[in-house]
Amino acid sequence: KQEVTQIPAALSVPEGENLVLNCSFTDSAIYNLQWFRQDPGKGLTSLLLIQSSQREQTSGRLNASLDKSSGRSTLYIAASQPGDSATYLCAVIVGQGGKLIFGQGTELSVKP
Amino acid sequence: GAVVSQHPSRVICKSGTSVKIECRSLDFQATTMFWYRQFPKQSLMLMATSNEGSKATYEQGVEKDKFLINHASLTLSTLTVTSAHPEDSSFYICSHSRDGQFFGPGTRLTVL
Numbered sequence: 001k002q003e004v005t006q007i008p009a010a011l012s013v014p015e016g017e018n019l020v021l022n023c024s025f026t027d028s029a030i031y032n033l034q035w036f037r038q039d040p041g042k043g044l045t046s047l048l049l050i051q052s053s054q055r056e057q058t059s060g061r062l063n064a065s066l067d068k069s070s071g072r073s074t075l076y077i078a079a080s081q082p083g084d085s086a087t088y089l090c091a092v093i094v095g096q097g098g099k100l101i102f103g104q105g106t107e108l109s110v111k112p
Numbered sequence: 113g114a115v116v117s118q119h120p121s122r123v124i125c126k127s128g129t130s131v132k133i134e135c136r137s138l139d140f141q142a143t144t145m146f147w148y149r150q151f152p153k154q155s156l157m158l159m160a161t162s163n164e165g166s167k168a169t170y171e172q173g174v175e176k177d178k179f180l181i182n183h184a185s186l187t188l189s190t191l192t193v194t195s196a197h198p199e200d201s202s203f204y205i206c207s208h209s210r211d212g213q214f215f216g217p218g219t220r221l222t223v224l
Binding site: 034044045046049 | 203212213216
C-alpha cells in the first residue's frame, strides 16, 4: 500500500530564507508526483508536476526534485516571502488514471 | 491549467437531510473525475473515482450508498451526501486529471 509522508509537519522561517520541504513515498512505482499549495479554507493550487522519468522541475522560485529509487521528493523555495505562507502538499499519482495519494502536508509560515 | 468549479462553496444543513455538490470541468471534457474529502488539519483522502457513463469506483471504507456519485456528462460530476450526519462535516474537493491534477475550490459542508 502506497504511503506518502511529509517532513516537517510545520515550519516557521524568517522572510528571505531558502527552505526545503521533504516528501517520501513507500512504493517507487509511481506515475507522476505533484506538489500543491493550499491556503486556509481553500482548494489546491498546483505548483509543480514531475513526470516519473524526470528528475526535477522548476517554476520561478520553486524547484522540485524526484528520486524514484529512494522514494523521495523535495520542494525547494528560494528567497521565501510572507505570501508563501500556506500548507504544501505532496501527492503521488498512482497509475495513468490520475488517482492521487497525498502526504499530510507541511504548514509553512514565513515571518516578515 | 485546467479550470474546475464547484457549487456550492459552502453549505449548512440539518442532520438527516441530503446535500448535492456539483463539480464542473469548464474547459476540458473529463471522462474521469475524482472526489476527495479533507477533515480539519488533515490531508486529502480520495473517496471515489467518478466515471462518465458508468458507475463510480469507491475507495475502501467509503459507503457507496451514502455518497452517491453521478457523472452524466463529460463536464459535470455530482456528489450527493445522503442522510447527512455531523460526522460528515468536512471539506469536499473534486478534481480531474489533465497533465496532472486540477482541483476545484472545494465545498465546506457543515451538518448540524
